Amino acid sequence: MRNSWLRDALVTGLVALLLFAPMTGVALSGYTLEGHWQRPLWLALGVVIGRLGLGWLWQRRQGAPASSSGRGWSAWIDAHRPQLIGAALAVAFVLPWFIGKYWLNVAILAWIYVLLALGLNIVVGLAGLLDLGFVAFYAVGAYGYALGFKYLDLSFWTALPAGALLAGCFGVMLGFPVLRMHGDYLAIVTLGFGEIIRLVLNNWMSFTGGPNGVRVPFPSLFGLEFGRRAGPGHVTFHEYFNLPYSNEYRDIFFYLLLLVVVSGMVFVVRRLRRMPLGRNWEALREDEIACRSLGIQPVSVKLSAFGLGAMTGGLGGVFFAASQGFVNPTSFTFMESAHILAMVILGGMGSTGGVIVAAVVLTVLPEMLRDFAEYRGLLFGCAMVAMMVWRPRGLMGMRRALFHRSGVAE
Amino acid sequence: MSALLTVRELTMRFGGVVALSGVGFEVAPGSVTALIGPNGAGKTTVFNCVTGFYRASGGEILLNTPEGRRVDLIEILGGPFRAGDWWSPRAFGRRLYYKMFGGAALAARAGVVRTFQNIRLFKEMTALENLLVAQRARVDNAIVSGLCATRAYRAAEAEAVERAWYWLDFFRLGDEGNRLAGELAYGRQRRLEIARAMCAAPRLLCLDEPAAGLNPQETAELSDWILALRRGHGVTVCLIEHDMRLVMEISDHVVVLDHGQVIAAGRPQAVRDDPVVLEAYLGAPGEEEGW
Numbered sequence: 108m109r110n111s112w113l114r115d116a117l118v119t120g121l122v123a124l125l126l127f128a129p130m131t132g133v134a135l136s137g138y139t140l141e142g143h144w145q146r147p148l149w150l151a152l153g154v155v156i157g158r159l160g161l162g163w164l165w166q167r168r169q170g171a172p173a174s175s176s177g178r179g180w181s182a183w184i185d186a187h188r189p190q191l192i193g194a195a196l197a198v199a200f201v202l203p204w205f206i207g208k209y210w211l212n213v214a215i216l217a218w219i220y221v222l223l224a225l226g227l228n229i230v231v232g233l234a235g236l237l238d239l240g241f242v243a244f245y246a247v248g249a250y251g252y253a254l255g256f257k258y259l260d261l262s263f264w265t266a267l268p269a270g271a272l273l274a275g276c277f278g279v280m281l282g283f284p285v286l287r288m289h290g291d292y293l294a295i296v297t298l299g300f301g302e303i304i305r306l307v308l309n310n311w312m313s314f315t316g317g318p319n320g321v322r323v324p325f326p327s328l329f330g331l332e333f334g335r336r337a338g339p340g341h342v343t344f345h346e347y348f349n350l351p352y353s354n355e356y357r358d359i360f361f362y363l364l365l366l367v368v369v370s371g372m373v374f375v376v377r378r379l380r381r382m383p384l385g386r387n388w389e390a391l392r393e394d395e396i397a398c399r400s401l402g403i404q405p406v407s408v409k410l411s412a413f414g415l416g417a418m419t420g421g422l423g424g425v426f427f428a429a430s431q432g433f434v435n436p437t438s439f440t441f442m443e444s445a446h447i448l449a450m451v452i453l454g455g456m457g458s459t460g461g462v463i464v465a466a467v468v469l470t471v472l473p474e475m476l477r478d479f480a481e482y483r484g485l486l487f488g489c490a491m492v493a494m495m496v497w498r499p500r501g502l503m504g505m506r507r508a509l510f511h512r513s514g515v516a517e
Numbered sequence: 518m519s520a521l522l523t524v525r526e527l528t529m530r531f532g533g534v535v536a537l538s539g540v541g542f543e544v545a546p547g548s549v550t551a552l553i554g555p556n557g558a559g560k561t562t563v564f565n566c567v568t569g570f571y572r573a574s575g576g577e578i579l580l581n582t583p584e585g586r587r588v589d590l591i592e593i594l595g596g597p598f599r600a601g602d603w604w605s606p607r608a609f610g611r612r613l614y615y616k617m618f619g620g621a622a623l624a625a626r627a628g629v630v631r632t633f634q635n636i637r638l639f640k641e642m643t644a645l646e647n648l649l650v651a652q653r654a655r656v657d658n659a660i661v662s663g664l665c666a667t668r669a670y671r672a673a674e675a676e677a678v679e680r681a682w683y684w685l686d687f688f689r690l691g692d693e694g695n696r697l698a699g700e701l702a703y704g705r706q707r708r709l710e711i712a713r714a715m716c717a718a719p720r721l722l723c724l725d726e727p728a729a730g731l732n733p734q735e736t737a738e739l740s741d742w743i744l745a746l747r748r749g750h751g752v753t754v755c756l757i758e759h760d761m762r763l764v765m766e767i768s769d770h771v772v773v774l775d776h777g778q779v780i781a782a783g784r785p786q787a788v789r790d791d792p793v794v795l796e797a798y799l800g801a802p803g804e805e806e807g808w
Contacts, residue, residue: 394638510643
């Protein structure tokens with residue numbers, strides 16, 4: 108056994124040497140070739156060591172008993188769930204006073220992504236409808252607020268439900284034609300839908316302002332504005348409370364508001380999962396034919412999933428627009444959809460907690476890795492591959508609801 | 518006594534292939550009717566037509582509920598528009614509604630619930646959740662009352678869970694309630710599928726080869742269960758089965774199909790001794806000479 112991986116490692120090293128020698132061993136300097144023979148040797152040595160390490164890992168895996176190593180960890184989380192949730196919430200609530208302006212903005216963005224990921228989780232994770240154009244609803248929400256303000260003078264507080272409803276309507280509208288599609292076909296159509304929305308926003312100059320975007324006002328708190336000076340007939344927050352002006356109040360207020368909305372959304376999603384509607388979504392994901400044989404109408408179940416998912420996306424869009432103060436179509440590209448989908452898949456399809464963790468990590472990590480900006484994609488890809496190998500069901504698998512018999516002594 | 522299910526002149530064509538031609542039979546309320554026949558005779562096609570998964574090319578399938586309602590199991594699938602629809606707004610509206618929202622789900626709501634030859638459970642959900650999903654009509658489907666967990670919602674939910682436990686116990690699956698359906702042993706998955714169908718409140722329970730893959734002991738239990746369902750729960754059963762012992766034991770009426778036609782029907786004993794049936798199963802004596 109040991110011999111075979113030693114041999115494998117040497118063969119791999121030889122192949123690596125052959126590959127690396129022409130690539131790294133010869134460098135062009137001016138008009139002459141310089142040999143750097145030690146470089147490929149070092150690289151090949153690295154490969155040999157890596158291969159040995161892998162062999163060792165595999166060996167250990169095969170030798171280990173069948174029980175998975177992640178068990179103890181997730182069991183501990185299960186046992187301390189309420190305390191963990193409470194602690195996380197408390198930390199999240201006091202966080203904005205400690206992290207400074209830059210990280211506060213990152214945190215706001217992270218919570219917006221959590222909102223989006225929760226919405227997409229309904230569509231992809233629970234109902235099993237692969238949606239690659241989720242960003243369309245995000246855009247509808249954001250532009251709903253921006254254009255609503257521009258043309259109808261909507262305030263943030265009216266735009267919040269209105270934008271969500273508008274996005275929900277778009278979700279149902281998209282849902283109707285794609286009802287009979289599954290998997291790949293559905294993915295392609297939704298991808299197209301996402302692009303259509305973006306292109307319309309980009310090209311309808313007279314209405315949306317095209318690539319120039321639209322300005323969006325910041326929300327007010329019970330009529331108190333957060334700017335340095337209030338508009339006519341308004342009072343600013345710092346004047347009302349006799350505080351020196353600082354735009355940090357604004358961000359903290361926004362963060363807390365977002366946190367409340369996200370917490371509400373988490374509650375709704377968790378409830379939905381235990382409700383008949385949520386069970387129907389999952390049943391539809393598992394087997395549509397069986398659903399029909401039991402009298403469940405796939406039409407209404409799919410539409411409700413699309414509609415509610417889109418509504419959440421629209422809510423995220425309104426927040427995004429308000430936090431940026433400006434929207435234009437470049438924020439709503441396909442990459443954004445892929446990013447949100449990655450959060451849902453990394454977090455574990457259908458698992459609320461996992462999706463939240465994944466959304467936060469995937470927003471905060473790139474900020475931390477700014478110094479490695481060039482390698483961000485690489486690291487991201489590696490993380491994805493590692494996840495798929497070791498935890499193919501996501502960071503946290505979905506927990507099923509357990510039922511006890513009432514009235515029967517166990 | 519009028520029949521619960523009436524099938525008349527049922528024809529099903531797939532392109533040029535005629536799968537069923539002029540099939541007709543009746544299922545009496547409270548009976549166990551078996552559909553038998555060699556492989557490829559069209560038994561599952563009949564089932565798919567009756568339960569709304571195929572739209573029959575011709576003929577009539579009517580469900581007469583005990584309350585006196587008559588459901589046309591072909592119309593609810595939403596067929597193509599006919600000439601008459603264009604000047605009768607009522608007929609047009611019905612057809613449009615069925616076109617958009619019709620299908621097998623409506624057949625199930627009318628009371629025709631089926632199981633499948635290849636088991637179709639919701640594998641990533643627990644056994645109990647499988648049964649909860651099936652109780653579509655009895656739980657509170659409204660979103661708002663569910664989110665607020667109103668008293669009516671919780672009562673409906675508790676009752677649904679109670680009923681699910683009842684059916685799990687009925688099929689001796691009581692210990693498996695919180696396990697994933699896909700993890701259960703094969704025989705238990707078969708039972709769970711029947712339990713799930715029972716949770717959908719069927720009038721006519723269509724079992725597609727319920728004993729396939731079961732050992733003799735499990736098959737014997739199955740026949741007891743089917744009889745108990747009929748006796749104690751007022752369910753009419755229609756089943757496709759290859760296990761002749763089971764068929765002879767539990768059915769009141771046997772319909773034999775071959776090449777898409779009914780070749781014999783009647784009491785189990787009569788059918789068993791019918792030379793036409795023997796011929797269909799074993800081949801005609803001297804068939805080799807042929808023409």
